Amino acid sequence: MPFLIFLLSVVAIYFILPHRWRWMLLLAASYFFYGYWKIEYLGLILLSTVVDFFAAQFIASTDDHLKKKIGLSISLFTNLGLLVLFKYSGWFMTDVLHPISAISDSQLNGFQNFWNFALPVGISFYTFQTLGYSIDVYYGRAIPEKNPFKFALFVSFFPQLVAGPIERFSHLHKQLFKEQKFNYTFLQQGGRMILYGLFIKMCVADNISHVVDQIFEQQNEASALQLVLGALLFGIQIYSDFHGYSLIAIGTSRLLGIELMDNFNAPYTATSIREFWSKWHISLSTWFRDYLFIPLGGSRVSRLKLTTNILIVFIVSGLWHGANWTFVAWGAIHGCSYLMERWFISKDTAPWLKFPRWIATMSIVFIAWVFFRSESIEMAANYITNAVSSESTGIHLEWQAVSISFIGIFLLSDIHFKNRSIHSWLNEQGAIIRWSVYAFLIFSISCFAGITNHPFIYFQF
Amino acid sequence: MKITLKLISLVAMLIALNWMYKQSKFIAFVDEHADQYLQLEKIKNCDVIYISASSNFPPENIQEADPRKISQFISDYFPTFQFEAINKPASHAGVYRKLLHIFPKDSEAKTFIITMNMRSFGPSWVNSDLETALNQSNVFYNHRPVLFNRLLLSLNAYDNKPAYERNELVQTQWANDPLPFEAPKNTVKNWCAVEKWGDWRNPTRQLADQFIKQYGFVIDENNSRVKDFDAICEIAEKRSYRLVFNILAENIETADSLVGKDLTSLMTQNAKWLESRYSEKGFKVVNNLHILKASNFTDKDFPTEHYDEEGRKIIAKNIASSLKTIIE
Incomplete structure (x- = not known):
């Protein structure tokens, strides 16, 4: 406020x-x-x-x-x-x-x-x-x-x-x-971005955060299915939290007539790790490309040097997020996966291969999130082991049914807004749809947002 | 023109959303997070309302012949009047002020007995961890559209300082707020450091320290609780409410035996200051500070205002005799 x-x-x-x-x-x-x-x-x-x-x-x-x-x-x-x-x-x-x-x-x-x-x-x-x-x-x-x-x-x-x-x-x-x-357009564009940013932060990220916390804190008691769900939900939480923040920042700046670069472009639609990194935290990934990868020699070096450079970039990128071996592991998982793709998988994808490649990419991304969220490598390893071998009947998870709808709306809109913003999409709609969207967002933020204070995850980095 | 139309549409939409919220989620939400809001509407047509924190209740762990509340004992003296109570553990004048502010203006109740808990004026209660939850409820005790109140909660637009910040404030006040004594009793921190009951691990020493911490302060017009009580008086004057302030009994005997006359005289002085301030404003003030013996206090390891049956009856009788002068 x-x-x-x-x-x-x-x-x-x-x-x-x-x-x-x-x-x-x-x-x-x-x-x-x-x-x-x-x-x-x-x-x-x-x-x-x-x-x-x-x-x-x-x-x-x-x-x-x-x-x-x-x-x-x-x-x-x-x-x-x-x-x-x-x-x-x-x-x-x-x-x-x-x-x-x-x-x-x-x-x-x-x-x-x-x-x-x-x-x-x-x-x-x-x-x-x-x-x-x-x-x-x-x-x-x-x-x-x-x-x-x-x-x-x-x-x-x-x-x-x-x-x-x-x-x-x-x-x-x-x-x-x-x-x-x-210009009235500044207010319109900025306002829309801030409103949508608040929605995905407060209604999506904040409402699933306590479910994620429950599962990660009780990983030895949770069932295998709950652990898989926990990893998926954390991936959605961190995306909606950071994407929400980025939209608020971009919208705020837009109110002053200043355009900031986009930070996300539907990253969970990526069918390769390479594509994921062109859609996730774009301002950071392009920073590392321009100011670390290219000065190290870029792609025009020997295969050994290129491998080393790519691993350096990904590990440094992990470490940038925080001082913990878990972030190193997160970067290393992405780096190794990126290299495997580069060496063994053709860039040209037949249409029928897109879905299996999407599944494979998302599996790597969400497994890596377990390391990102865990407090130590041991806990992350324990989490993954339990996720495939736990025989526990599970823990009681407390969450509102409406959160599931919000997740669905967010993910579907994310696919729909791929390569464009909510602002440009709304511009194409008639007044009834536009105002219905405003009403829905305002009502959801007011009535369904959590009341516990959840700072933005990326503020800690 | 286009912008005016858009603004009108926005206002209309917000009014509609507010109505939708009131009809759907509001009651369940308020019941969970600000239950006193609903209570006010239910009790608005009684004769006398007793507002307090947990001091009204009987002890949970002691069997008593008559385990009723202070407010119920008071009502025994007024068989023809209907009494109701609003009690919220850890609440204080800051909450009572809000409740009185939103109390339905069309209600028949015009008489309120409001407790003044001495400890609630001190730094540790003013900056208690429980304040965040109370402030959350307070957001709803306002004459604003309910949807806006809910939005303020979503945006955490209330004082929600983390516990460590509140603790820092308490420590700073204990270290710096001057007391009217020569060193080493010139601050709470210094006073605790020279406590006579030996090592800090000694439970008696710990209890003595707590008495100094809970009552070692000087109340003046800058105290935030005093400002709350002043605001309560203003509301009462505007709406012609009759107020009876109940300065709660404190465990003076134990304070005297553990810490000494300096502390009890400070407590007495603070109570007298409150009594004189609010009597001069034209309200009844019942000073129960010294009225009970140590044996009437049910908590033995911390200074509280939880009383046994005899204690509650003595307080009720004292309040009733004052109340008689204004409602009979």
Whole structure:
């Protein structure tokens, strides 16, 4: 609710202000928004912004290749350093160094007592966004912004600050400073996306989250069928949760006349892992493609190097989500499956093969979700073992029958909206259908959303 | 023109949806999450309503000859009047204020007995973990369209601070709020640190600490519960309600024996402050603070306002004698 008030105020003031003041309003609003979470962490985003601003200026000001590399290294060191310090240092000490006796119990305790900060929200997203900018400047794909405050807005733009989509400088920067006249279409497009985003987050994701929690927490008592259901439901939960968030972020930005990139395109219709990754968390997967896979050599390298590069990209992508071996396993499963496809399966698919390939792809994706959701590799392995061998009669699952309808509506709409948005679909409909959809969404959000507070899953990354 | 038409359609649609919700899901939902909302409509035509937390109830684990509530004992003194009670465990003036606000204006009930629980003014109750659930119910105690209230719940648009944040607030207040004594009794934290009952593992020490924590504060007009009671008085004045404030009995004997006169004098001073503030506003205040012996309190390991049969009867008699002056 405070966000709604904040958003409506920002949108109203934005269009009242003359063009030259608008970006300053967005910058102030973005810093206020981030500081509202926890004011101490403003220092981190400020550090990342200042370092990348000067690093980019330095890179662009010289033709000396070595100096350019030094500039880029400073940017890489700072951003990845922040991530390592706040996201991975605890895990590295506890789950990597300590098990191999590289550090003692007392050293580990000393570290844990000293370094017990909560993960700053959005750090994985804005560090990657600003890092992408430095790399673009290094490769001459972007001309650095000369005004540090304007650059600060690119890094902190509030609709996508805490969980993406991770934007490219060339796409977002010019829009932030483009003169916009108030247009009813902005409200219409943004409003529709926010409404649908709220529906899939609050009615689909939140309503199945406690069923998923029940099954994962009682995995030794649940029946095999319930465990399979748990994995399927978690896959739907994480998709509807993150897709819902992304639509709200994109819709919020659209209210200001700014278009953010799409993050999803019906990923569960994919018939290969390769296709899945072109439809799932698109802003991150294309980031890894452009800023890690291609700099490592892309596809034009030896087969051994290509295999290594692909595995690196997928494992890093897993680790990006969190400091835990389960995320490494999740990335590795996708990486290995991707390689198998690349080596053994032809790209040309006969129509009759599509369904079996879809089944195979989804099996891999949903098995990988078990690792993503589990607290440890052992628990994930236990879950999968039980799912194929449990003889338990099952646990009592509490869930509303209406949730099943919502899941059905969401998945069917997702297929229907493939390659287009709800906004464009609604535009094609007559007034009766449009208003019936609005009424359905508003009524569902108001009456059937869970009342327990469920933060967006991707906020923790 | 087109936008005006769309706005009108939107408003019409929301009114229709609100009606649909009221006819379908509303009653079952409110019954589960804000049951007092429905209770108000049922009891609106009685004569006197007794509003309290769990202090009205008899103890669950003790067999009594007459296990009735305080409100029922009061009603014995007024055989021709119909009494009803609204009780919600852990509730406080913040909830009573909301209930009074939505109490049907066309009701015949004009007399309310409202409990003032001394502990409810202190930091640990003001910032209790139970507040989130109470705030959730409070969303419904408003004159707003019911669908909008439900939407606010869906959006978690109420104070739903996590338990650790509430605990931090309590600890900060115990460490910083000044008490009217010389050090080391100048804050709750310091006072607890010099408790005379030995090691913290000693159960007597733990109980003494709890007495300091539950009653070690000074009530003034900035206290959030005082603001709630002030708001209750305003509603009563507007609607010509008769109020009787019942300052609940506390276990003064045990507080005195475990902690000493400094604490009991602070409790007495706080009760007198409340008595004088609300008497001056023209309402009845029954000060029961000192009225019971330690043996009347049924909980022995924590300071509470749960009373045995004798205790409930003594409180009822005291309230009844005050109530007689305004309703007979």
